[in-house]
Amino acid sequence: xxxxxxxxxxxxxxxxxxxxxxxxxxxxxxxxxxxxxxxxxxxxxxxxxxxxxxxxxxxxxxxxxxxxxxxxxxxxxxxxxxxxxxxxxxxxxxxxxxxxxxxxxxxxxxxxxxxxxxxxxxxxxxxxxxxxxxxxxxxxxxxxxxxxxxxxxxxxxxxxxxxxxxxxxxxxxxxxxxxxxxxxxxxxxxxxxxxxxxxxxxxxxxxxxxxxxxxxxxxxxxxxxxxxxxxxxxxxxxxxxxxxxxxxxxxxxxxxxxxxxxxxxxxxxxxxxxxxxxxxxxxxxxxxxxxxxxxxxxxxxxxxxxxxxxxxxxxxxxxxxxxxxxxxx
Amino acid sequence: xxxxxxxxxxxxxxxxxxxxxxxxxxxxxxxxxxxxxxxxxxxxxxxxxxxxxxxxxxxxxxxxxxxxxxxxxxxxxxxxxxxxxxxxxxxxxxxxxxxxxxxxxxxxxxxxxxxxxxxxxxxxxxxxxxxxxxxxxxxxxxxxxxxxxxxxxxxxxxxxxxxxxxxxxxxxxxxxxxxxxxxxxxxxxxxxxxxxxxxxxxxxxxxxxxxxxxxxxxxxxxxxxxxxxxxxxxxxxxxxxxxxxxxxxxxxxxxxxxxxxxxxxxxxxxxxxxxxxxxxxx
Numbered sequence: 375x376x377x378x379x380x381x382x383x384x385x386x387x388x389x390x391x392x393x394x395x396x397x398x399x400x401x402x403x404x405x406x407x408x409x410x411x412x413x414x415x416x417x418x419x420x421x422x423x424x425x426x427x428x429x430x431x432x433x434x435x436x437x438x439x440x441x442x443x444x445x446x447x448x449x450x451x452x453x454x455x456x457x458x459x460x461x462x463x464x465x466x467x468x469x470x471x472x473x474x475x476x477x478x479x480x481x482x483x484x485x486x487x488x489x490x491x492x493x494x495x496x497x498x499x500x501x502x503x504x505x506x507x508x509x510x511x512x513x514x515x516x517x518x519x520x521x522x523x524x525x526x527x528x529x530x531x532x533x534x535x536x537x538x539x540x541x542x543x544x545x546x547x548x549x550x551x552x553x554x555x556x557x558x559x560x561x562x563x564x565x566x567x568x569x570x571x572x573x574x575x576x577x578x579x580x581x582x583x584x585x586x587x588x589x590x591x592x593x594x595x596x597x598x599x600x601x602x603x604x605x606x607x608x609x610x611x612x613x614x615x616x617x618x619x620x621x622x623x624x625x626x627x628x629x630x631x632x633x634x635x636x637x638x639x640x641x642x643x644x645x646x647x648x649x650x651x652x653x654x655x656x657x658x659x660x661x662x663x664x665x666x667x668x669x670x671x672x673x674x675x676x677x678x679x680x681x682x683x684x685x686x687x688x689x690x691x692x693x694x695x696x697x698x699x700x701x702x703x
Numbered sequence: 704x705x706x707x708x709x710x711x712x713x714x715x716x717x718x719x720x721x722x723x724x725x726x727x728x729x730x731x732x733x734x735x736x737x738x739x740x741x742x743x744x745x746x747x748x749x750x751x752x753x754x755x756x757x758x759x760x761x762x763x764x765x766x767x768x769x770x771x772x773x774x775x776x777x778x779x780x781x782x783x784x785x786x787x788x789x790x791x792x793x794x795x796x797x798x799x800x801x802x803x804x805x806x807x808x809x810x811x812x813x814x815x816x817x818x819x820x821x822x823x824x825x826x827x828x829x830x831x832x833x834x835x836x837x838x839x840x841x842x843x844x845x846x847x848x849x850x851x852x853x854x855x856x857x858x859x860x861x862x863x864x865x866x867x868x869x870x871x872x873x874x875x876x877x878x879x880x881x882x883x884x885x886x887x888x889x890x891x892x893x894x895x896x897x898x899x900x901x902x903x904x905x906x907x908x909x910x911x912x913x914x915x916x917x918x919x920x921x922x923x924x925x926x927x928x929x930x931x932x933x934x935x936x937x938x939x940x941x942x943x944x945x946x947x948x949x950x951x952x953x954x955x956x957x958x959x960x961x962x963x964x965x966x967x968x969x970x971x972x973x974x975x976x977x978x979x980x981x982x983x984x985x
Contacts, residue, residue, distance in 0.1 A: 602779055603809045607823040607874060608799035617822070621813045698813040698854050 486668040494668035495675075508676065510652040511642060514570075515684065518577035519638050526582050526634065527627060530589020535619065540590075551583045555641035559648050573645035573653075580641025581634035588630020592623025625699050628692035635688050639681040654680065724790050725755040725877040725910035727776060732785035734771050734936075744935040745771040748785070751929070751938070755877075758904060758911045760925035761938075762918065762967060764975055768936025769914050770882055776912060777803050777880050789877060799823055802871030802909075804881040809867055810855035816866050817842065817851040823874035841869035844903065861892040868903065878910040885920065894952050897923055901950060918967045922960055923950060930967060932974040940970050 465488050476482040486494070498504040533540040555576050562572035596619050604614045646655025658673030734746040745768040753759050761769045774780045776787050778797040787794040789801065797803075810819050821838040829837070842848045845865040855863055864884055871879060885893045897920060904911060915921050921928050922944055930940040946959055954960055 597808065599805050599809045600811060602777075602797065603803065603805065603811075603870075604822070605779075605797035606777055606799070606801060606803035606880075607870070608826045609822075613826055618811065621811070624813075695813075698856060 484667060486671055490668045491671040491675075494666075495672045498669065498672055504657070507652055507654050507657040508680070511646065511654040511680070514574050514577055514642055514646075514653065515635075515638055518574045518642070519581050519635060522578045522581035522585055522634060522638065523631060526585030526630070527589050530586045530627070530630075531593060531615075531620070531623070533586075534590040534593025534623070535615065547583065547586060550579075551587075554644075555580045555637075556644045556648075559645060562645075563649065569649050573642065573650055576645040577638050577642040581638035584633040584637055585627075585630045588626045588633065589623060592626025592630075593619055595626065596622040621695075624692075624695055628689070628696060631692065632685050632688050635685045636681060639677070639684070643677060723755065726788075726790050727751070727753040727878055727910060727912065728786075728788040728791075729772070729776070730786045730788065732772070732775060732782040732787060734768070734775055734780060735783045746775070746782075747935040747937040749936075749938055750785075753910060753912070755910055756908045758913065758924060758926045759929060760913045760915055760921035760927070761929045761931055762915060762921040762971070763931030763936075764933060764971065765916060767931045767933035767974075769931045771936065772931075773880050773882055773912060773914050776878075777801055799827060799874040800877050802874055802876035802879045804864070804867050804871050804879065804884045806883045807860065807863070807887040810863055810870070812855050815852050815854055816847065816858070819855065819866055820870045820873050822870065827874065837873050841873050844872075844906075845869045845899070859892075860888050861896055864888065864896060865899070868900065872903070872907065872909075876909065878912060879904075881911065881913045883914050883916070886915070886917075893920070898950075898952060900924065901948070905949065918964055918971070919955060922946070922963050922967070923952070923955065928963075928967065930970045930974075932977075934977075939974065940967075942966065 468485075469488050470476075471482040472485050472487045529543065533543050558576050558579060559572075562575050563569070566572040566575055600618050600622065601614055604618045609617060642653070643655040643658075646653035647659045650656045654673055654677055658670055658677065661667070661669035661673060729749055729751040732746065732749050733744065735742055735744045737743050749772065761772065763769045771780060775782050776789075776794060778787075778794050778801065781795075794801075810816075811822070814822065817835075817838050820841050821834040824834045824837045825831075838851075839848070842851055845868065847862060847865060847869075850858060850862065850866075855866065858866065867884065868879075868881075885896050888896060901924065911924075913921075913924060925944050928940075928942045928944060929938050930942070931937065932939045942963065944963060946954060946957070946963075
């Protein structure tokens, strides 16, 4: 259900937003790790059986026990191992491309090598300024995201249940939602008294819409039979809302919160790159201005890690309230 | 021990009350959906008098408007004309005096079995202690004490329906409205559920309005069977079931049962044929 909701949300979003959503989708595959693993294991087993038989029947010179051992090893190698291997291959290719200055349409001449990025990262870890950049970004996310959750869930619940409110509010959402965060920057700087507040505003805006829309979606899909059951048990409107509509919408709200977290990072970065003196986005852009190329990649990786970590935290916080949606035996 | 004493007392009081309450009157009720050219009459002018404590089955093919009629008693649907009365009071909205049992998936999936049953009493403003004691009473009545802490998703379909019945009864309603409650269960489970419903009913004596399209189920359960026909929905037969109680599943082979079944089937067959011809003509 979550996955479907997520897909739906990403579908009707502009491209830029979709890009930032990618890490989340990866998160999903990580969460569903067990099921995918078991299914790949099944297919592997099938494959190995099939090959085994054909080999055994056609070529008797090949020793089946050796083959079996190979296949057994193959079966044991789970997706983690394959993943590590794949990343290592990627790193080696990156390294080769940079040291041989690969330049065919894509130019690797000025790209730092993986090793220089690693050493730059270690240098930064010893620098307090680096942590200030991270903390400033985290603070902006925390403030903007909290406001977005509060307003987004509230608005979503109201317009999900009230036809009149929906008619009044939905046009605003439809007009403002497709405008990318970057496009807001000039106006935000004009609107807000400080640079800090305009960055927080842009970050807030990014998180707001996915949260509103997922909440509305969740409210709308509340099973009618549950509403009827609550009514016949004596519940009035407010109690139906509290005991039925809200919990029924929670899975959808949770996925909206996770998406909102991803988009708020995206928006924050846009704001930080263009203005500000601190923040991990500023750090990354500043590294480019200072021709300190390894730090660009350090900044990028830290942004990615912080985005994944914060989305993971949102999911972790929501998990206890979604216990009932988990499959059971 | 103490708790048990309290419970029996509660039940006795309830039984006494229920003798005098639970009369359902349906007076010239017409139910329609849409308006103008799209107007669709679901239930044609129907009048019924159901005395307190009677077990009434409404039997008919799917789409004949039997659920619609039940929903008007529940208060989910307003009749286009006519009135539904419960103990001489007009029904205008859903309420805890009419316990509703649905076909399936009607338990709150995020609440435990115990919380589901305690929901009605909690809404009614009982203290947590009272709610717990009521929930425990009904849990033991349906034999699911061990499942109190489970979520509905962890129960079988039959168990879920038992919890559904217990949840509706926990409000001590005057009438129990059941909309094909066993329709989604397998045949064996259904038989067991029917017997246990009769046991519960004999203890509570509540008026029951039970919707089904299963002739055997209707005869086995009911004091009285109302057969409904489709297009537009109306009651075409009102049969009394004089089979002795308590009933066990082996009565399905008795002569009276088979006679009654033949009668019901011939009514339904005529109607189904009519409906079938209608649908092929279109």
